[in-house]
Amino acid sequence: MSAQTAEKVKNDIIIRYRQKTPKSGGYHLEARKYLPGGETRESTAYDPYPAFLESGRGFQLFDCDGNEYIDFLGNYTSLVHGHCDPDISGAVRAQLEKGSMLGSVSTHLVEHARLLCERLPAVDMVRYTNSGTEAVMWAVRAARAVTRKDMILKLEGGYHGTFDAAKVSMVPDIDPGELPTPHVEGLGIPRSVLQDVVVAPFNDADKVEILLKRHRDQLAGVLVEPFIGSLGVIPPNPGYLQALRDLTRKYDVLLIFDEVQAFRLSTGGIQLRENVLPDITATGKLIGGGYPVGAFGASREIMDRFEFDLTNPDAINHSGTFNGNEVTMVAGIASIRKLDQAKIDHINALGDRLRDSLNDWFRQEGLHCQMLGIGSLSNLIYADTPVTNALHFLHAYMPCIELQALIHLELINQGIYTAKRGEFVISTPMGETEIDRCVATVKSAFEVLKPYIREKTPHLTG
Ligand SMILES: Cc1ncc(COP(=O)(O)O)c(C=O)c1O
Structure with missing residues (x-):
């Protein structure tokens, strides 16, 4: 040659x-x-x-x-x-004859929610969004609302979509000292977001503990992509997720799992596979059967805050025109049932x-x-x-x-x-x-x- x-x-x-x-x-x-x-x-x-x-x-x-x-x-x-899975496509085709989004709660929405709650051991109740981005954003918001604190600890390289706090330190600090210096990724993200986000490297529970000790009074939650999906599909070391669970309990900070990709790892996501239960879970992707979707959920105690009640100062107002739309719900039910x-x-x-x-x-x-x-x-x-x-x-x-x-x-x-x-x-x-x-x-x-x-x-x- x-x-x-x-x-x-x-x-x-x-x-x-x-x-x-x-x-x-x-x-x-x-x-x-x-x-x-x-x-x-x-x-x-x-x-x-x-x-x-x-x-x-x-x-x-x-x-x-x-x-x-x-x-x-x-x-x-x-x-x-x-x-074009026949069960998913069949369910969608049947739904298209009835309407895409009728403008109210439906039995499909309840059925989808029941499936998620049955499968995810840390989830008693859920709310829906139209993307994984929104689901994680709402999971973070729920943590902030419940704790009345603003700061989030995020793991470097974790991808959580495109909302402001998620656009911090996806690309790692190439010269970290004891800890990576958080940075915003791309124009249009206010630098002020850095006031409320701290970052630890993945698979290093000791570094998380340093930050928990330092910021426990400001931290609403630790946001975890349980494996680093977008930068190498890097799995958690044995015992790492449990260490995060133990540390967040010790310092009284909420643990949030982003199961947008990880849900596929077992019938109940990585939380079931590793037997580590977060306080709040966000998910998406396959639960929509190929259609736009996101969902976040937690214990009844946390999710009850989402009940519409103008007289309750602790209530969280959550809405979205296409949340839980019929087409996504029927496709998602078929997708989850088949998995x-x-x-x-x-x-x-x-x-x-x-x-x-x-x-x-x-x-x-x-x-x-x-x-x-x-x-x-x-x-x-x-x-x-x-x-x-x-x-x-x-x-x-x-x-x-x-x-x-x-x-x-x-x-x-x-x-x-x-x-x-x-x-x-x-x-x-x-x-x-x-x-x-x-x-x-x-x-x-x-x-x-x-x-x-x-x-x-x-x-x-x-
Ligand atoms: C772990 C994780 N979280 C959140 C998201 C954002 O989901 P979406 O693209 O549906 O907004 C993604 C998307 O790739 C993801 O992989």
Whole structure:
């Protein structure tokens, strides 16, 4: 083979992508006229342009150029049963004949709420929102309302959506002293939010205790993404979540779990799987069966505050035009009911298979990479050293940003659709065949990129 330069490998990948997706390229030019960057979500935008997806069925995705992909994105974990699941689609179709949102409480809403309360051991009652962002925002608000305190302790790298306090320290402090210095991410977030948010690194209960000691009189709650989802799918160390529970009890501060992604890990989310019960829970994604949703819940004592009562000075006013809309509720009921223990065991085992197969191969090849993750969620990491917090992830990722973008594009070239940040999400319609195909394709993408890796990221092979 003639000597391949990194530049040539990169250009070849992009050329093959353009050749495979010409219609998407055209639609992208049109999209750019009306949508900044031709997109409406940062998380699904990528260079040179995203494929325009037209339909999905089970684990399959089809784009406007007639290409077929295996969907390892699952709309960022919300499509746990894949696309057009017959039970979910059937429920939605039937509901569409009756109306999308009738403007009142319904039996579907009550049924959905009953399912959530039965499944999540820390939840007696729930309220609904239209996104995970809002659900976490309301969980935080509930903590503030109940404690009459404003400060939140957040874990570095935890993603909780896009409300102001959530946009603090997603990207870790690269030079932390004893503790990371909180910072706001992006313009438009008032710096004043930093008065009420402190940050500790993930998987380090001692650092949380330092902050609890320091701020116990100001802290309303400790907000926890129980695994770091957006920066590497980093699992909690054994005993870490329990340590957070013990510490928050010791210092009399509420514990909030963001189960927006973690709900899929067991029939009752990570709280059931780890037997650690938070005071307040936020969830979303799969509980909407593919439709926009969020929900937050807690004990009856906390949630009773949400009862509408103008005479009660402790009551919390919560509203939203589409909260608990009928279409989401019927889809969500079908989605949750279908996600039984057998299905969870199935996708979790497939997650192990994906990680084990690729980690074996990385070792054999002497590639300093790993597949990290928990249950049915995994992430490609450009280091084989332990990655237990967001800063570890960042150190591994920073020298490999372009490599990851090229792996992502090459996977698409070869029919595997993943999150651009390297996350692989497994859905219930998949089987071992799809996992093995994914493993083979990741290997093939690394083969294609070998000359690039030798030249641009030699630390991965050295
Ligand atoms: C853990 C977690 N919390 C909150 C959110 C925000 O949810 P949404 O995008 O529905 O607003 C997400 C979304 O990815 C998430 O992963």
